[in-house]
Each structure stands twice: as structure tokens, then as C-alpha cells.
Amino acid sequence: MTTSTDKSPARAQRPAAAPAGRVKRLSRRDKWVLAFMVGLPTLIQLTLVWIPTLLSAALSFTRWNGLSLKDIQPAGTDNYEFVAQNYPPFWPAVQNNVLWLVFLALIATPLGLLLAILLDQNIRGSKIYQSIFFTPVMLSLALVGVIWQLFYNRDSGLLNFLLGTAGTPEAVDWFGDSSVNIWAALIAATWRHAGYVMILYLAGLKGVDPTLREAAQIDGANAVQTFFRIIFPAMRPVNIIIIVITLIESLRAFDIVYVINRGTNGLELISALVIQNLVGEGQVIGVGSALAVILLVISLVPITFYLSRAFGKDKEA
Incomplete structure (x- = not known):
């Protein structure tokens, strides 16, 4: 009795399994692609950021x-x-930057958190409200400054019109009066910052495990206790990101005040002073x-x- 061996082409051409733990070597093409994908961004970063910084x-x-x-x-x-x-403008600029930070941290950021909580309740038209509140984030701060100039204009601005003082001597020059223009600029910055914070917190709220809410309800916690004792601590990574973003936004604030009056007359900021000394006749x-x-x-x-x-x-x- 004879036995035959299986010599089918499928089995004969089957590749041998790679040894466990062996790493596949990159081909020359892969190395060139990797070098290009890493080298080009690095070159751009060095040229536009690090070399000018040094x-x-x-x-x-x-x-x-x-x-x-x-x-x-x-x-x-x-x-x-x-x-x-x-340098007389320096310390007022430092104070304004600190004020900018405090205002964003205590007003704009909690406002964004409140909007996120309200829109997380699956109310009717939630997506529309999210789009409305997020729209300022898509605009540049320079454009935000131009929009709010129309709102704050002394003679024909909407705010003075609502107050009934437009075109009269009693009209407030919101951007020209050094005693109030910093607050007007902060409200304009809040309009944009709150929408940014809202989106980040909405993402954080969507990522919280629903079982945490259910467990809190079973234990008899109300909505406020559930949020501050369970939900808010669970969003710690988002909280850290928002803290850093708020700090950076307060330091890099520039566009709005430069559009208003080039960072002078009560709107001095460190970033505006940098441009004033690097550009212009008195550089x-x-x-x-x-x-x-x-x-x-x-x-x-x-x-x-x-x-x-x-x-x-x-x-x-």
C-alpha cells in the first residue's frame, strides 16, 4: 500500500512564518518617506519658530x-x-495681563462650563445652539475686535443705541475711555473664549462613564452634588487643558486691543508692547x-x- 504526499501549489508556496519578536526592516522607500514626513515639519518649525526665538x-x-x-x-x-x-507702560501692561487672566478664569471659563452643562441635557435644538456659541471661535481675534467696535461705537453703536445715548454728549466712548475700555475688551474676548471652553467641556461630559451618574443617583445625590463630587473630578484631564489654555490666552492676548487702539490708552498688554517696539518709526x-x-x-x-x-x-x- 502506497501513500502519496500533498504537493499542491498552495502549500508549496506558503511563506514561512516570521520568527516571534523579529521586527520587519524598513525598505529604502519607507526610510525616505519617514525622513520626509519628520524632516519637513522639523525644518519648518526650526525656520519659523526656534531660530527666530533664539x-x-x-x-x-x-x-x-x-x-x-x-x-x-x-x-x-x-x-x-x-x-x-x-519703561512706564510695562507694569500697567503686566497688571492688564493679570486682569485678563483673572477675568477669563472667573467669568469666561465658568460661563463656558455652564453652557456645556446646559447643552449636555439633550435639549431640543442643542446642535444649533452649539453652532451659535462656537461660531466666534472660528473667527480671528482681529475680526472679533472689528465686530465689537461696531457694537461699542460711540455715535452709532448698538450698545449706546440700546441705552438711548447714541449721538448725544452722554454717550459712552467704550473703547476710547481708558477707565472702561479694558472691561469692554474683556467682554469681547469672553464672547470667543466661552465658546471654546464650552466645546472642550462638552467633549469631556460626553466621555464620562454613565454608570457614575447612575451610582450617584442610587446613593441619593442630587444633580449639583453629582456634578461637583463625581462628574467634575472625573474630567480632570479636560480641566488641566482648560487651565493651560486660559493661561496662554491671557498672555497671548493681542489682536483685540491692537485693533482697538494699538494697545494704548488703558489697553496696554505685553504682547502689544512687543509689537510697538519692533515695528514702526520709534522701534x-x-x-x-x-x-x-x-x-x-x-x-x-x-x-x-x-x-x-x-x-x-x-x-x-
């Missing part, structure tokens, strides 16, 4: 009129000493660079905090 840091220790490289002279820390001691490159470095160092604090929390969490996991 040059600004270097120029902050010099005196230069911005015309000829031969005119650059070393100045040591004179520019920083001038900013801190003899002082060293002072402007020193202000930019100060702003960068302050901005690195929340960024470092966020990255340390993010990478620390990944490391623990």
Missing part, C-alpha cells in the same frame, strides 16, 4: 536700530533693566526683544506644567 533672545542683549548689522552693539542686561525700571529692537523674551519665559510656565502632567501620567500608566 535670535530674539540674542538681540535682547544688544542695541540695534534694525537697519544695519554693523550697528549692533552689546548691551548686556540694560534692556531688561530699562523695561523693569524706566527699539533690543527693548522689544527683551519684552518678547519675558513673555516667552512667562508662557513656558503653564506649558511646562501641562507637559509634566501629561508625560507624568503616561509614565505612571
Whole structure:
């Protein structure tokens, strides 16, 4: 009795299984694609961000009129000493940046959270309301400033019209009066910031495990207790992101005040002072660079905090 062996082409051509734990080598084409995908963004980042940043840091220790490289002279820390001691707009700008942060943290951010809570209740037309509140986020801050100029205009603005003072001597110059223009600008910034916070918190609320709400209801907790003791702590990653975003927004605030009056007459901000010293007839490159470095160092604090929390969490996991 004879036995026959199976020599079918399917079995004969079956590839051998790769040894366990062996990593497939990249082909030359894969290496070129990987180098392009990593190298191009890195080159753009270096060209547009890091090289100008390093040059600004270097120029902050010099005196230069911005015309000829031969005119650059070393100045040591004179520019920083001038900013801190003899530059009148600096400390009002610091105070305005702090006020901007406090207002966004205590007014704009809670407002965005409130909108998120209301729109998370599956009310009729929720998607429409979300679109309406998120629309300002899609607009640039410069355009937001232009829109609110129409609202705050002294002679024909909507606000003075509603107050019945448009075109009269009693009309308030909301952007021209140094005692009120910072508050008017903050309300305009809140219009945009609240919509951004709303979307982030809506995403956080959708990601909370529904069983947490059910367990809280079984334990007899009301809606307020459930939110502040269960839901809000469960959104800790979102809370950290919003804290960092609020800090950065308060530091990078520039567009609105520059559209209003170029950051003068009560609307001084550090970012506006940077542009005032780097651009225009009275440019002082060293002072402007020193202000930019100060702003960068302050901005690195929340960024470092966020990255340390993010990478620390990944490391623990």
C-alpha cells in the first residue's frame, strides 16, 4: 500500500512564518518617506519658530536700530533693566495681563462650563445652539475686535443705541475711555473664549462613564452634588487643558486691543508692547526683544506644567 504526499501549489508556496519578536526592516522607500514626513515639519518649525526665538533672545542683549548689522552693539542686561525700571507702560501692561487672566478664569471659563452643562441635557435644538456659541471661535481675534467696535461705537453703536445715548454728549466712548475700555475688551474676548471652553467641556461630559451618574443617583445625590463630587473630578484631564489654555490666552492676548487702539490708552498688554517696539518709526529692537523674551519665559510656565502632567501620567500608566 502506497501513500502519496500533498504537493499542491498552495502549500508549496506558503511563506514561512516570521520568527516571534523579529521586527520587519524598513525598505529604502519607507526610510525616505519617514525622513520626509519628520524632516519637513522639523525644518519648518526650526525656520519659523526656534531660530527666530533664539535670535530674539540674542538681540535682547544688544542695541540695534534694525537697519544695519554693523550697528549692533552689546548691551548686556540694560534692556531688561530699562523695561523693569524706566519703561512706564510695562507694569500697567503686566497688571492688564493679570486682569485678563483673572477675568477669563472667573467669568469666561465658568460661563463656558455652564453652557456645556446646559447643552449636555439633550435639549431640543442643542446642535444649533452649539453652532451659535462656537461660531466666534472660528473667527480671528482681529475680526472679533472689528465686530465689537461696531457694537461699542460711540455715535452709532448698538450698545449706546440700546441705552438711548447714541449721538448725544452722554454717550459712552467704550473703547476710547481708558477707565472702561479694558472691561469692554474683556467682554469681547469672553464672547470667543466661552465658546471654546464650552466645546472642550462638552467633549469631556460626553466621555464620562454613565454608570457614575447612575451610582450617584442610587446613593441619593442630587444633580449639583453629582456634578461637583463625581462628574467634575472625573474630567480632570479636560480641566488641566482648560487651565493651560486660559493661561496662554491671557498672555497671548493681542489682536483685540491692537485693533482697538494699538494697545494704548488703558489697553496696554505685553504682547502689544512687543509689537510697538519692533515695528514702526520709534522701534527699539533690543527693548522689544527683551519684552518678547519675558513673555516667552512667562508662557513656558503653564506649558511646562501641562507637559509634566501629561508625560507624568503616561509614565505612571
